[in-house]
Amino acid sequence: MRISPKILVCFILLCSGLNSRAQNETYLLPFDNRIEINPGLAGLNKNSSYRTGNQYSYLNSEETYNLFYATWDAYSNKLKGGVALNFRQGMLSKQNITTTSLGFYYSGFPIKISDSKILFTAGTDVLAATKHWAVAFLNNVIPHDNDALIQQGESFFRYYIFKPKFGFLWTNNSLQIGVTSMVLHTRNVAYSLIEPTTSLGYTLYVSKKMDNRVRDLYSKPFEMSPELIIFYREEVTIARLRLLAEYTDKTWGAFIQNDFTNQITTLGGTIGYRHNFMRFNLNAGMGIPGASDYNAFICELSFNIIVPPFRHSKYNPWAPPKR
Numbered sequence: 585m586r587i588s589p590k591i592l593v594c595f596i597l598l599c600s601g602l603n604s605r606a607q608n609e610t611y612l613l614p615f616d617n618r619i620e621i622n623p624g625l626a627g628l629n630k631n632s633s634y635r636t637g638n639q640y641s642y643l644n645s646e647e648t649y650n651l652f653y654a655t656w657d658a659y660s661n662k663l664k665g666g667v668a669l670n671f672r673q674g675m676l677s678k679q680n681i682t683t684t685s686l687g688f689y690y691s692g693f694p695i696k697i698s699d700s701k702i703l704f705t706a707g708t709d710v711l712a713a714t715k716h717w718a719v720a721f722l723n724n725v726i727p728h729d730n731d732a733l734i735q736q737g738e739s740f741f742r743y744y745i746f747k748p749k750f751g752f753l754w755t756n757n758s759l760q761i762g763v764t765s766m767v768l769h770t771r772n773v774a775y776s777l778i779e780p781t782t783s784l785g786y787t788l789y790v791s792k793k794m795d796n797r798v799r800d801l802y803s804k805p806f807e808m809s810p811e812l813i814i815f816y817r818e819e820v821t822i823a824r825l826r827l828l829a830e831y832t833d834k835t836w837g838a839f840i841q842n843d844f845t846n847q848i849t850t851l852g853g854t855i856g857y858r859h860n861f862m863r864f865n866l867n868a869g870m871g872i873p874g875a876s877d878y879n880a881f882i883c884e885l886s887f888n889i890i891v892p893p894f895r896h897s898k899y900n901p902w903a904p905p906k907r
Contacts, residue, residue, distance in 0.1 A: 612639055612651045613815055613822050613841070615854070615867045616886035619655045619668045621813060622762035622789040623689035623705040624753025627659030627666020630893040637886030643846060644878045650675075657689075659893070665692025670709065681742050685711040689749070700756035705764070711745040741773040755793075762789045768817075785817040794830060806831045820845050826854070833858045835865060841882070849875040850882055863888040 617635055618625050634656050641649040657668035670687040689707030751764035764787040794809040811826045826839035837854030852869015864887055871880035 612641055612649055613813065613824060614639060614651070614653055614886075615826075615839075615884045616863075616865055616888060617653050617655055617670075618789075619657050619689065620653070620670050620672075620687075621787055622751060622753055622760075622764050623666075623668060623707050623749060624691045624703045624751060624755075624762050624764075625666075625760075626657040626668035626689055626691045626705075628691075628703075628753075628755070630659040631890055632656075632658040632893075633888060633890040635886065635888045637884055639882070639884035641883075642881040643848070644880075663690065663692065665690055665703075667691075668707070672709075672711075681713050681715065683711055683713045685709050685745075687747070687749075691753070700754060703753045703755070705749070705751045705753065707749050709745075709747040709749070711747065713742040713744065715742060743770060743772045745770050751787075753789075758793050760789070760791045760793060763787070764789070783818045785815070787816075788812070788814040794828065828854060830858070835863070837867075839867070839869065841869065843880075846880075847877040848880045850880060852882065861889055861891050863890070 614620060614637065616637055619633075619635065634654075636654040637652075639649075639651045639653075641651075643649065652673045654671045655668060657666060659665070660667050666689075668687075668689040668691075670685075670689065672683075672685040672687075674683040674685075675681065687707060687709035689705060691703050691705045693704045695702045746769040747766050749764055749766040751762060753760060753762035755761075766785045768781070768783045768785060770781045770783075789812075791811040792809040794807050806829070808827065808829045811824075811828065813822075813824045813826075815822045821844040822841065823844070824839055824841040826837055828835060828837040835854065835856030835858060837856075839850075839852055839854065841850040841852070842848070843850070849872045850869040851872050852867060854865060854867045856863060856865035858864075864885075866883075866885055868883040869881075871878060873879070
């Protein structure tokens with residue numbers, strides 16, 4: 585299937601998440617959306633994938649976060665690199681603001697060094713913030729002279745954030761190390777509680793490859809992979825260490841996540857199931873009593889489809905692939 589039909593299919597799938605409710609994505613770090621963590625993973629090994637999930641995070645009775653995401657990536661022969669589309673939707677409950685974000689990433693320009701290579705990445709996310717749909721509806725149908733419902737103004741559009749990203753990914757047969765930097769330009773469209781700013785953000789990604797195939801055959805029934813992610817911004821710092829294990833069609837794991845901003849240390853686990861190219865994962869954890877300021881809870885359910893490259897020649901379909 586060519587790239588253009590894939591993009592159309594992905595767009596239809598992304599639209600299925602428009603009705604999901606979510607919270608400020610700034611404080612949430614997805615477990616299974618690796619393309620967002622490091623765009624250098626887009627189209628890696630010429631694979632194609634679709635990843636979608638929903639993460640719920642309970643901080644306290646006043647702050648509850650929920651994030652929906654959907655990402656598609658593939659390798660493009662025309663662009664000689666990996667491409668990806670990333671969709672996110674969030675909601676800021678205290679300000680009655682809904683956020684919708686769409687991003688595009690490119691990974692290419694490989695530099696080979698012995699048995700490893702470095703990929704350079706570039707892309708951008710554009711986030712548009714609007715008044716929450718329910719609040720906007722009530723403002724239009726209920727008289728609200730000097731009412732608290734419109735304390736942030738009548739305008740439907742609130743602000744937007746433009747997030748260009750740049751980074752690299754170093755990878756060899758067993759390890760992946762990448763750094764992504766982004767510049768966040770925040771600009772107001774109408775009066776809101778957010779100030780126009782320009783800030784920097786960085787993400788460190790370190791992971792052992794989990795690919796127990798040799799010449800497209802599974803050689804090991806059991807595989808383990810540690811993963812470290814550190815996300816930093818001026819007002820947010822999150823670090824997570826996770827250990828994943830796969831045995832035939834089953835996945836287990838454990839993780840510890842430290843939210844330095846809210847002083848929350850979360851301990852949790854991962855359980856999943858794999859069938860052919862499909863993966864279902866459930867990640868859940870709770871704040872450690874005594875080490876956290878809140879009795880926090882986090883849970884994410886994700887669904888991934890990873891399709892390896894398919895080699896086919898219409899002139900000689902039975903010929904073996906070239907080595």
